[in-house]
Amino acid sequence: MCSCGEEELELAANHTGPKGVINDWRRFKLDSEDQNVPQNKKELIRQMSHPRDDDRLRKMSVQEYEMIQEEDERYLKHYRKQCMQEMHQRLSFGPRFDSVHELQSGEDFLEVIEQEHRLTLVIVHIYQHGVKGCEQLNSCLDCLALEFPGVKFCRIDAVASGAAERFSPEVLPALLVYKAENFFAPDVEAFLNEYGLLPEKVLTACGEDEDEGGDLE
């Protein structure tokens, strides 16, 4: 919870929409170290957060409207940061990584895929020195690895690991993506876009087919 110790506010289901905003505001007020929010007002907010059945028509009390007028936004920045961190922790399970992991051999490769925590996404870049695009993709993945600590980025040298037998230079660089027990062909463009891909020119170096988007209609 964003709030400290005792000031817990049961979130109920109101995360989104106008009720979500009201809910966020109430949590902020309860958590606020602002002296302008005395105990009795905090008590009111707590009560409003657990409405009785006959109260469902109106979402905010008159006193709460008055509290907004006296707002001090100094604590808001701190509160927002806390909320983001808390959400990240709550929703990103499993181990964290901070760089692209170099796999030395075929055994390493299998081990990583089989052993990683079931919720961790594993991305392996098969590269070969001298093959166009591999170096670019490696730099790109270095950046992404920092930005997405919940994803395990790895790379393996096709020649050094013997993978070159299976992966001829024409298909490199190749990105393999693994999640839980399902192997699925990487849909590179869509996937990397979900992560907010950096320079798009890196993508054109990849040997993957790009997915055609269908109309929403």
Next chain:
Amino acid sequence: MGEMEQLRKEADNLKDQITAARKAMQDTTLQEAAASINVVGRVQLKTRKTLRGHLAKIYAMHWSTDSKLCVSASQDGKLIVWDSITTNKVNAIPLKSSWVMTCAYAPSGNLVACGGLDNMCSIYNLKGKDGNVKVMRELAAHTGYLSCCRFLSDSEIITSSGDCTCVLWDIETGTQKTIFAGHQGDCMSLAVSPDFKFFISGACDFTAKLWDIREGTCRQTFGGHENLSRINYILDLCKLYDLRADQELITYQDSSIMCGVTSLAPSLSGRLLLAGYDDFNVNIWDTLKAERVGVLAGHDNRVSCIGVSSDGMACCTGSWDSFLKIWN
């Protein structure tokens, strides 16, 4: 007390007559009428772009009518206008209040508006002479939070408020032209008809009302038992109403969904309905068959708002993690 009893009986009588009239209009169910239509199949939308720049949860977003630009409002106290193709930020507008519940893009593309717990609707001119975006008007009169706003033109905007009313404003003068009163609970959302003659408001009094903008009157009321949170956006359940038959057609629900809907976006053809829920998921419904045909899923996708562009080519979602994503 005799008179009260009589009036109560009369009211009940009228209610029964309405129910009977509606039943008489119901010559078939949507399921039967749609039975011969082909199934739409699994719908899989993919993220095409990610818009990064906000520093906190996205509360609302709205597409411009050009289907290229869109505006988003966030807890970080900013309104950002994006070019969804290049992902560039066209404008970043600082707001006085961070508790913003809604934002809107004028059909002309000249103005944007937003409002929230400050009880005001602030209008910004994007095409000012010196290039700076400034507050053009602050429409203040509501005594409750501003839950939604939608432009009719550069000179008129409609707002819905937690004070149980909706208002049509004259932006030039900053005055209220028409007050649409009648709801018994907080108005949570509104949607304007494509011909700009009507709008529908949804409120916490369990009803949705169809209003005639020029007459200022309520033409129809829908609902009754469920809490209507967002227009067309219904808490707990998603329902489709037929305006002409004046009744509920179908409910979109699934036993695995345990929370309310807070945002809705129909596809251009109306065949698909994207519904955003309180638990941050988005379900895609086949409107005719009432079946779930897809979900918007991403690795960390937690959707707080959703919008489909006017040309129907893309959908935009805003998330708790400060990113907006463009899907198709």
